[in-house]
Amino acid sequence: MSSSAFLDRSLGDLARSIPGATAIFHRHQLDFCCGGKQSLRDALAPLGLDPEPITDALLALQDQPGSEAIDWRGAxxxxxxxxxxxxxxxxxxxxxxxxxxxxxxxxxxxxxxxxxxxxxxxxxxxxxxxxxxxxxxxxxxxxxxxxxxxxxxxxxxxxxxxxxxxxxxxxxxxxxxxxxxxxxxxxxxxxxxxxxxxxxxxxxxxxxxxxxxxxxxxxxxxxxxxxxxxxxxxxxxxxxxxx
Missing domain, CATH: 1.20.120 (Four Helix Bundle (Hemerythrin (Met), subunit A))
Structure with a gap:
C-alpha cells in the first residue's frame, strides 16, 4: 500500500483505524476530533505541510506488528x-x-x-x-x-x-x-x-x-x-x- 493513499481518507477514519495516529495529528496540529470529517489532504493544504513525512509515519504505524493502543471499534x-x-x-x-x-x-x-x-x-x-x-x-x-x-x-x-x-x-x-x-x-x-x-x-x-x-x-x-x-x-x- 502506498502512503499517499492516506491523503483522501478522513482524519476521523485514520484516528480510529490506526493506533498511534492521534499522536502524529497532535504533533502537526491537525484536528481529528471536531474536524474528523475533513480529509488528510484538505487538512494539510492550508498549513503548507509536506504530506510525505506524515503519510509515511502513518504507514509505519499501520505496518507495525502489535500495539498497546486499543481499537475501540471492536468493543x-x-x-x-x-x-x-x-x-x-x-x-x-x-x-x-x-x-x-x-x-x-x-x-x-x-x-x-x-x-x-x-x-x-x-x-x-x-x-x-x-x-x-x-x-x-x-x-x-x-x-x-x-x-x-x-x-x-x-x-x-x-x-x-x-x-x-x-x-x-x-x-x-x-x-x-x-x-x-x-x-x-x-x-x-x-x-x-x-x-x-x-x-x-x-x-x-x-x-x-x-x-x-x-x-x-x-x-x-x-x-x-x-x-x-x-x-x-x-x-x-x-x-x-x-x-
Whole structure:
C-alpha cells in the first residue's frame, strides 16, 4: 500500500483505524476530533505541510506488528462508555479545577510579564462549567440510551452533543491562544511550567475524548447482549462521516 493513499481518507477514519495516529495529528496540529470529517489532504493544504513525512509515519504505524493502543471499534457500546466515563469524565473533573488554581496563581504573580496568560483562569472556569453540563447530559440521558441498545443514528441528543463538541473545540483553541500557544516563557517558575504541561494534557485528553465519541461511539458499536434480545438486534450501524 502506498502512503499517499492516506491523503483522501478522513482524519476521523485514520484516528480510529490506526493506533498511534492521534499522536502524529497532535504533533502537526491537525484536528481529528471536531474536524474528523475533513480529509488528510484538505487538512494539510492550508498549513503548507509536506504530506510525505506524515503519510509515511502513518504507514509505519499501520505496518507495525502489535500495539498497546486499543481499537475501540471492536468493543461494545457499554465497554466504550465505561472507558469514557473512567478515563475522561472523571479525569476532566480533576484537571480543570487544578488548572484554574494554577492559572490564577500565575496571573497574580506574573501579571507584569507580557507572556502572562491574562484571562486564562476565567476562561478555564467557563470551560469547566460548560464541560460539566455536557458530561452530565451524556451520563444522565445519552449514554444510558446507547448502552441499552438504541442506535445513535439520528438520535437528537447525539446531534446536541456533536454541536457542543464543536464548541469545546473552539474553547480549546481560545485556551491555547490565551496561553500564547502553550510556549514556555524564559525563566518560568514551577507553577507556570505545571500550568502549561497541564493545559497540553487537557488539550490532548479532550480531543481524544471527543474523537472517541464523534468518530466511534456515535457511529454505532455492538449493543450489549442484554439489549440485543429486545432492542436493536445487534450492531447499530450509523451512516455518515464523523463530524
Amino acid at each position: 461494545t457500546a457499554s465497554e466504550l462508555i465505561d472507558h469514557i466515563l473512567a478515563r475522561y469524565h472523571e479525569r476532566h473533573r480533576e484537571q480543570l479545577p487544578e488548572l484554574v488554581r494554577l492559572s490564577r496563581r500565575v496571573e497574580t504573580v506574573h501579571a507584569d510579564r507580557p507572556e502572562c496568560p491574562h484571562g486564562l483562569a476565567d476562561h478555564l472556569e467557563e470551560m469547566l462549567q460548560e464541560l460539566e453540563s455536557h458530561m452530565q447530559k451524556e451520563e444522565q440521558i445519552l449514554f444510558p440510551l446507547i448502552a441499552q441498545g438504541m442506535s445513535p443514528t439520528g438520535l437528537p441528543p447525539v446531534e446536541v452533543m456533536r454541536f457542543e463538541h464543536d464548541q469545546h473545540g473552539q474553547s480549546l483553541a481560545q485556551m491555547v491562544s490565551l496561553a500564547h500557544g502553550l510556549a514556555m516563557p524564559r525563566g518560568a517558575c514551577n507553577t507556570w511550567r505545571a500550568l502549561l504541561a497541564g493545559l497540553q494534557t487537557l488539550r490532548e485528553d479532550l480531543m481524544q475524548h471527543i474523537h472517541l465519541e464523534n468518530n466511534v461511539l456515535f457511529e454505532g458499536l455492538n449493543a450489549p447482549e442484554a439489549a440485543t434480545e429486545g432492542g436493536c438486534g445487534g450492531a447499530c450501524a450509523c451512516a455518515g462521516a464523523a463530524a
